[in-house]
Every structure is written in C-alpha cells, then in structure tokens.
Amino acid sequence: MSNNKLKQALEEKRQAGESIIVPYIMAGDGGLDVLEDRLTILHEAGAAAVELGIPFSDPVADGPTIQEAGKRALENGTTLSGVLGTLKTIKRSVPIILMTYLNPIYAYGLEKFARDCAEADVNGVIIPDLPIEEEDVITGYLKEYQISSIRLAAMTSPDERLAMIAGRTEGFLYAVSVTGTTGARASHGANVKTYLKKLSGKTNTPVLAGFGVSTSAQARELAADCDGVVIGSTIVNLFYEGKSEEVKKLIRESSLPVRPVTS
Numbered sequence: 001m002s003n004n005k006l007k008q009a010l011e012e013k014r015q016a017g018e019s020i021i022v023p024y025i026m027a028g029d030g031g032l033d034v035l036e037d038r039l040t041i042l043h044e045a046g047a048a049a050v051e052l053g054i055p056f057s058d059p060v061a062d063g064p065t066i067q068e069a070g071k072r073a074l075e076n077g078t079t080l081s082g083v084l085g086t087l088k089t090i091k092r093s094v095p096i097i098l099m100t101y102l103n104p105i106y107a108y109g110l111e112k113f114a115r116d117c118a119e120a121d122v123n124g125v126i127i128p129d130l131p132i133e134e135e136d137v138i139t140g141y142l143k144e145y146q147i148s149s150i151r152l153a154a155m156t157s158p159d160e161r162l163a164m165i166a167g168r169t170e171g172f173l174y175a176v177s178v179t180g181t182t183g184a185r186a187s188h189g190a191n192v193k194t195y196l197k198k199l200s201g202k203t204n205t206p207v208l209a210g211f212g213v214s215t216s217a218q219a220r221e222l223a224a225d226c227d228g229v230v231i232g233s234t235i236v237n238l239f240y241e242g243k244s245e246e247v248k249k250l251i252r253e254s255s256l257p258v259r260p261v262t263s
Contacts, residue, residue: 006049006095006123006148006171010206013048013228013255019219020172020206020228021255023235023247024051024099026069027086028078030239036090041244043094045251051126051230054080054100060129065233069240080104080113087120097124097150097171105138114141124148124171132165152176155195166202175199175226177209196225216253229254 013020023042027035042050053066055073062070080100087096098117105113105127117125125147130138132151142149148171153162155176166173177192192209200207209222210230219229231254238247 004146005121006097009048009095010172010227014206018046019223019255020048020208021046021219021251022049022051022097022172022208022210022228022230023047023251024053024066024210024230024232025239026053026055026066026073026236027083028055028073028076029069029236030072031076032078032082032086035086036092038239039090039092039094039096041247042251043092045248046255047094047251048228049095049097049123051097051099051232052083054078054083054098054104056101056104058103059101063233065236069236072240080108081116084116084120084122087122095123096121097126097148098122099126099128102127102130102138110138111141114138114145114147117142117147118145122147124150126150126152126174128152132161132168150174153199155191159198162199163202166199166205169203169205172206172208172227173199173203174230175207175209176211177222178212192222193225196222200226216250216256219254220256223254 010020025038039050053070055070055078057074059067059070125142135149139149150171151165151169152174153165153176175196196207196209206227208228208230209226210232213219213222213229213231214234219231222229231250234250235247238250
C-alpha cells in the first residue's frame with residue numbers, strides 16, 4: 001500500500017530522533033532524464049521523502065525560485081503525464097510526494113490521476129489550492145488507491161480550522177511557516193515557534209515546517225519545535241547550478257538530531 005511506505009519512512013526518522021527532511025525539487029527542471037539521479041542523491045543524503053513539483057503556468061503558492069524552475073520545466077515540455085510515465089520507469093527507494101495544483105489534475109482526470117499515481121508508486125499528494133471544504137472531489141479516489149492526502153496548515157487559520165486540518169491530514173501535516181509564498185528567507189518570525197508547538201499538540205502525525213527554509217541552521221531551529229522541515233528553493237537552486245555535493249551537505253546538516261527520542 002503506497003501510503004504505508006511514506007508513513008514508515010517518516011516514522012523511522014522519528015524513532016531515531018532525527019529531523020525528518022523532505023527536499024522539494026521541480027520535475028523536469030534540467031529534463032526528466034535527470035530525475036532518477038536526483039532522487040538517488042537525495043535518498044543517499046538522508047531525505048525521508050521527496051516532494052516533486054509538477055510545473056504549472058499559474059503557481060500561486062510558489063516564490064520566484066520555484067516559479068523560474070517551473071518555467072524551465074514547461075519549456076522542456078514537462079507534463080503531468082510525462083512525470084508519471086517517468087516515475088513508472090525509474091528505480092528509487094525514497095517515497096515520492098507530488099505537489100500539484102488542482103487544474104492539471106482536473107485536466108488529467110481525477111480518478112485517472114489517482115490510479116496512475118498508484119501505478120507510478122507515488123505515495124502522497126499535496127494540492128495547495130484545494131481548500132478542505134472542497135477536497136471531497138478527489139480524496140475518495142486518493143483513498144481508494146492508497147495515496148496519502150497531505151494537508152497544509154496556515155498560521156493565519158483559527159484554532160478550530162487548524163484542528164480540522166490536523167485531524168484529516170495523512171503522511172504528515174505541512175505547517176506553512178510564513179505568510180506568503182515559498183522562497184528563501186533570512187529568518188522566521190518569533191510566533192512560528194508557538195505555532196509549530198501548537199500544531200504538534202493537535203496531531204500524532206509528523207508536523208513538518210515548510211516555506212522559507214533555506215539553511216541547515218534554520219532547519220534545525222524549526223525542527224526543535226516540530227518533526228522536521230521541507231526544504232525547497234535552496235535545493236532547486238543548487239541542482240540548477242550543478243552543486244549536487246552542496247545539496248547532500250545541506251540535507252545531512254539539516255537532519256542532525258535536535259532532541260532526544262521520547263517513547
């Protein structure tokens with residue numbers, strides 16, 4: 001079952017007292033023929049899973065770095081069907097989470113998307129423009145094909161809504177640690193610490209902080225109050241610049257143990 005692979009990978013990191021690191025990369029940035037090598041690099045560096053972005057013409061949640069990567073991928077002819085087709089043919093040990101907007105899924109076909117994700121051994125899906133009130137259009141299909149539906153929690157949401165999102169998320173809870181789009185930031189606000197602790201108290205599912213995580217120091221700081229982080233823009237840039245060794249170093253330094261294991 002696809003989502004068990006993701007759950008197991010995250011739990012292994014948790015039990016070892018390590019931060020859960022989920023790097024984000026854009027599918028097709030550099031061509032789909034580099035995808036297998038990049039997934040191998042990320043897995044060997046210690047990534048618990050990989051968030052794989054599907055390029056889209058109107059990426060409302062993405063900052064400049066990921067928007068540019070998406071443009072490059074679209075110029076390379078990258079499509080959702082092409083990404084799923086590639087995933088069916090490549091070997092990898094790391095769980096895959098697709099990050100895509102709802103429009104490409106609608107165009108592809110909701111049930112077909114879930115079925116093809118399962119055939120491509122995709123383990124989870126993040127749809128940032130799908131509000132929880134409307135998610136029933138696809139969650140039934142994802143559940144049928146054992147694909148985890150990973151929800152995003154925003155700092156601006158009231159407690160009641162955060163509790164609802166935390167209660168429904170699968171795989172992990174994606175804690176948006178900034179107000180705004182993705183992208184590297186020099187620091188996070190002091191209120192983030194309180195927010196992450198609050199979310200961790202609402203679910204037994206791992207809580208990962210994302211958006212704006214650009215250094216290993218930031219990753220470790222945020223992970224002190226949750227289970228780990230998603231790192232996107234910095235890794236996208238490093239791969240684009242051909243700096244694979246720096247990608248490995250960032251992931252390894254980000255996943256250093258930050259707190260003792262609790263039973």
